[in-house]
Amino acid sequence: MPALTERQRLILALIVREYTETAQPVGSARLVEHYNLDLSTATIRNEMAVLTEIGFLRQPHTSAGRVPTEDGYRYFVTHVIYQADLPDAARHTISHQFHQARQDVEAWMPLAASILARQSHAASLVTAPHSQRARYKHLELISTQGRQVLMVLVITGGEVSQQLLTLAEPVAQERLSAAANILNNVCLGKTTEEIAALPMRNDALEKDILSLVLTDLNRGEQRASGEIFLDGLTNVLSEPEFLESGDARHAIRLFEERSLLQDLLARAMPDGVGGVQVLIGGEGKWEELRQCSVVLARYGIPDQASGMLGVFGPMRMAYSRTIPTVRFMADLLSNLVSETISGEENER
Amino acid sequence: MPALTERQRLILALIVREYTETAQPVGSARLVEHYNLDLSTATIRNEMAVLTEIGFLRQPHTSAGRVPTEDGYRYFVTHVIYQADLPDAARHTISHQFHQARQDVEAWMPLAASILARQSHAASLVTAPHSQRARYKHLELISTQGRQVLMVLVITGGEVSQQLLTLAEPVAQERLSAAANILNNVCLGKTTEEIAALPMRNDALEKDILSLVLTDLNRGEQRASGEIFLDGLTNVLSEPEFLESGDARHAIRLFEERSLLQDLLARAMPDGVGGVQVLIGGEGKWEELRQCSVVLARYGIPDQASGMLGVFGPMRMAYSRTIPTVRFMADLLSNLVSETISGEENER
DNA sequence: TTTAGCACTCTCGATTTGAGAGTGCTAAAA
DNA sequence: TTTTAGCACTCTCAAATCGAGAGTGCTAAA
Numbered sequence: 001m002p003a004l005t006e007r008q009r010l011i012l013a014l015i016v017r018e019y020t021e022t023a024q025p026v027g028s029a030r031l032v033e034h035y036n037l038d039l040s041t042a043t044i045r046n047e048m049a050v051l052t053e054i055g056f057l058r059q060p061h062t063s064a065g066r067v068p069t070e071d072g073y074r075y076f077v078t079h080v081i082y083q084a085d086l087p088d089a090a091r092h093t094i095s096h097q098f099h100q101a102r103q104d105v106e107a108w109m110p111l112a113a114s115i116l117a118r119q120s121h122a123a124s125l126v127t128a129p130h131s132q133r134a135r136y137k138h139l140e141l142i143s144t145q146g147r148q149v150l151m152v153l154v155i156t157g158g159e160v161s162q163q164l165l166t167l168a169e170p171v172a173q174e175r176l177s178a179a180a181n182i183l184n185n186v187c188l189g190k191t192t193e194e195i196a197a198l199p200m201r202n203d204a205l206e207k208d209i210l211s212l213v214l215t216d217l218n219r220g221e222q223r224a225s226g227e228i229f230l231d232g233l234t235n236v237l238s239e240p241e242f243l244e245s246g247d248a249r250h251a252i253r254l255f256e257e258r259s260l261l262q263d264l265l266a267r268a269m270p271d272g273v274g275g276v277q278v279l280i281g282g283e284g285k286w287e288e289l290r291q292c293s294v295v296l297a298r299y300g301i302p303d304q305a306s307g308m309l310g311v312f313g314p315m316r317m318a319y320s321r322t323i324p325t326v327r328f329m330a331d332l333l334s335n336l337v338s339e340t341i342s343g344e345e346n347e348r
Numbered sequence: 349m350p351a352l353t354e355r356q357r358l359i360l361a362l363i364v365r366e367y368t369e370t371a372q373p374v375g376s377a378r379l380v381e382h383y384n385l386d387l388s389t390a391t392i393r394n395e396m397a398v399l400t401e402i403g404f405l406r407q408p409h410t411s412a413g414r415v416p417t418e419d420g421y422r423y424f425v426t427h428v429i430y431q432a433d434l435p436d437a438a439r440h441t442i443s444h445q446f447h448q449a450r451q452d453v454e455a456w457m458p459l460a461a462s463i464l465a466r467q468s469h470a471a472s473l474v475t476a477p478h479s480q481r482a483r484y485k486h487l488e489l490i491s492t493q494g495r496q497v498l499m500v501l502v503i504t505g506g507e508v509s510q511q512l513l514t515l516a517e518p519v520a521q522e523r524l525s526a527a528a529n530i531l532n533n534v535c536l537g538k539t540t541e542e543i544a545a546l547p548m549r550n551d552a553l554e555k556d557i558l559s560l561v562l563t564d565l566n567r568g569e570q571r572a573s574g575e576i577f578l579d580g581l582t583n584v585l586s587e588p589e590f591l592e593s594g595d596a597r598h599a600i601r602l603f604e605e606r607s608l609l610q611d612l613l614a615r616a617m618p619d620g621v622g623g624v625q626v627l628i629g630g631e632g633k634w635e636e637l638r639q640c641s642v643v644l645a646r647y648g649i650p651d652q653a654s655g656m657l658g659v660f661g662p663m664r665m666a667y668s669r670t671i672p673t674v675r676f677m678a679d680l681l682s683n684l685v686s687e688t689i690s691g692e693e694n695e696r
Numbered sequence: 697t698t699t700a701g702c703a704c705t706c707t708c709g710a711t712t713t714g715a716g717a718g719t720g721c722t723a724a725a726a
Numbered sequence: 727t728t729t730t731a732g733c734a735c736t737c738t739c740a741a742a743t744c745g746a747g748a749g750t751g752c753t754a755a756a
Contacts, residue, residue: 027718040730045719063718063737105498105510138490142502144688150453150506154490158498160508162453164688233581234601243591253582340492340512375749388699393750411706411749 002054009080011047012056016068016076020316023240025065070281070315073293077278077319086324090119098332105158108336109229112309116329117232120295120322122313123255127265128226129157129305129337134217136187136195141176141209149176151209153216157305158340159226161216171205179206183213192217224266226307230255241291241314248291248314255312260288265308269298276327281315293317297330300337309333350402357428359395360404364416364424368664371588373413418629418663421641425626425667434672438467446680453506456684457577460657464677465580468643468670470661471603475613476574477653477685479504482565484535484543489524489557497524499557501564505653506688507574509564519553527554531561540565572614574655578603589639589662596639596662603660608636613656617646624675629663641665645678648685657681 004012014035018026028044031037037044048066051057056072059065068076094115101107109126116124138154147170151163183206187195196214201207233255241248254260264286269277277296282289293315300306309329311322352360362383366374376392379385385392396414399405404420407413416424442463449455457474464472486502495518499511531554535543544562549555581603589596602608612634617625625644630637641663648654657677659670 025718029718041718042720042730042732043728046729049720059719061737063716063735065718103511103513105512138488140486140488140500140502142486144506148688150502150688152488152500152502152508154488154498154500158492158510160500160510162506162508163451164453165451231604234604237585237597237600238594246586249585252585256579256582340496340498373749377749389749390699390701390751391697394698397751407750409706411704411747413749 004051004054004075004079008047008051011044012051012068012072012076013080015048015057015066016073017320019067020318023316025060025067027065030065068316073280073315073319074278077280077323081320082323084320084324086328090325091328094119094328094332098336105340108333109227110231112329112333113229113231116309116311116325117235119325120232120311120313120318121235122311122317122322123230123232123236124309124311125231125255125261126229126309126333127307128159128229129300129307129333130159130220130223130226131156131303131305132221133191133303134159134220136190136213136217139180139183139187139209139213141180143171143173143176151212151216153213155217155220157300157337159220159305161220163212163216165209165212167205167208175205179203179209182206183210187213192221224262228258228261236313239314239316241316251288251290251292251312254286254288264294265296268294269296269308276323276330278319278323291315293319295319295322295326297326299330299333301334305337307333307337352399352402352423352427356395356399359392360399360416360420360424361428363396363405363414364421365668367415368666371664373408373415375413378413416664421628421663421667422626425628425671429668430671432668432672434676438673439676442467442676442680446684453688456681457575458579460677460681461577461579464657464659464673465583467673468580468659468661468666469583470659470665470670471578471580471584472657472659473579473603473609474577474657474681475655476507476577477505477648477655477681478507478568478571478574479651479653480569481539481651482507482568484538484561484565487528487531487535487557487561489528491519491521491524499560499564501561503565503568505648505685507568507653509568511560511564513557513560515553515556523553527551527557530554531558535561540569572610576606576609584661587662589664599636599640599660602634602636612642613644616642617644617656624671624678626667626671639663641667643667643670643674645674647678647681649682653685655681655685 011031014031015026018031018034028041028048031044032039032041048057051072052059052066056069056075057066058069060067097111097115101111109128113124113126116126135156137156140152142150142152144150147167149165149167149171151165153161153163155161186198192214195210195217201210233252236242236252242252254264267285268279275297279286279289279294279296281291281293291314292312294310294312295317296308296310298306298308309326311317311326313322359379362379363374366379366382376389376396379392380387380389396405399420400407400414404417404423405414406417408415445459445463449459457476461472461474464474483504485504488500490498490500492498495515497513497515497519499513501509501511503509534546540562543558543565549558581600584590584600590600602612615633616627623645627634627637627642627644629639629641639662640660642658642660644656644658646654646656657674659674661670
């Protein structure tokens, strides 16, 4: 990583800033004028030549201004604004909105996505907290029609999964409740393996249901993440990058194809809760993201319940705003999750 | 409504078909050539002049081919293909896919949206079944941390809502379960009003929770529809209408702003389950939809649990495919819903 | 009633052109 | 040694021009 002078860093930062705002290549004259620099355009041009030499800037063509390269953005993100903090005003607004929705668990994730999208003026994604090692928490069996039963299974971290089962023969609600009660007593707080290791049930109904519970738990553990919430796609649609090159528009498919998105999340953030990850221009790994950037973070409690959240937009993204926002939101959701589930550990 | 000759109807239909495929104004020569008509271009031109006179076709400019007008599409939809049926092959594919996911209640709605989008090559939307007159079905209280309790409320039709409550003081899980049990016995199958009319509970905990249940039920009834599932937005993004005029792109915002969408659904389909509703070009009521069309249908059981589903795309849409698909899917979901909840009526 | 023929209109793509933006280099100034 | 004024040069972009081609409407004959 080449060392830059203070002034070069400044110029790089200003070019990034100007370009993210205008989406136009920025020339030396505009820079001086717009930011009242105490330098002549010629000096700026010399510095820009250096930055271009290093590979942080490029010219779309001979007589255009400069545009940051992927490396340029990367340097900017890691060396210039990575530690930037979210303004207090924004922190307060966000906290406030969450406080309002405190009671409504179902609203948390969509709210988080909506806030992220609004703050970053880009598309956002949030996955519900999800555990790779699920623990049984509560089972409920509700009879609907004669042979059909709705099974509601609550897992660690408040995850709820529903299944419809068709029994061999009709069973009364009382009988179902009793069976659920027994299983609840036996399985509370146990992991999939622990439940699988339990002695076989004698009762046929209980046996059947327990095996369904197990497949359900297993399926949950297979999934890489919980439900995915998206927002702000329209923000990104009106960006020039997406209007012109069909290339960038291609990237949006990634958001609709959940499987692609899962793959992205899995490969981008293998590690536990931690810092914010910034993928610029697909990092050579995702062809679809060539013109885009993604800012990701994991939240929650490792191994218990964790999810991801992030922002997706053109490479020309307001990183200095987006990164602190993502970091702040990750912390906020982490607190929310740990408040909600920490009791479980004590119960055991 | 002007009466058309058989030949005029044919020509209108062919123009609609050709235009939906190519997105280019269609001229007399292309029509004759492409469909081996036993007529000369001049004859076609005369007929086209008539259709233009009536207001079913228009020319973007003097020397371009013809394009259907909104009225043209409307005539086409109501008089030419409204009764068209979905090919057996498609019916089977769809039924098969649903059969596969029969058990997994949570997968139904996303699956429906996905199928609709795939079949129509447009964007789709499905709302979860929802009841305006909810009936209490089951309550579950799960303690997490000391004072925090996750409340899971199951309502008619399998709707599940979660809330997080913070009690004044810690309460043991046993105590919570007992309270839930009592309330379940008292409230099963009751409507909001009936519950509100019940005698006051003596126990403080039960009283508090019952009032929360009531607000939750009320909030559910206020909502016009259940959760909304979208799919296939990218299908529509690559259509030329959306690439060019920012006008059409504006319409996509409608899909992200749930409130706008709710409004659309509420105003477009006030009536009960019934036929398929086709909104062409916003019908003068939705400025955002000027260049788009929406095909909507309601499914489910009126007053008990019903939802909507539909397809959204450019006005130049393959109606002859989309309309039967929407109709078929509505029937399919209706069956699914009635199978799931019909038992309730018997229980009472 | 249909159709061949024709004059006419208008768009669209290709091509040209000039203004303007921005650069790099050089030589003088600080 | 660093900064800057001056200048020649390059390249894009928007506007203007132009001709081919697509498509029409009309008329008169079949």
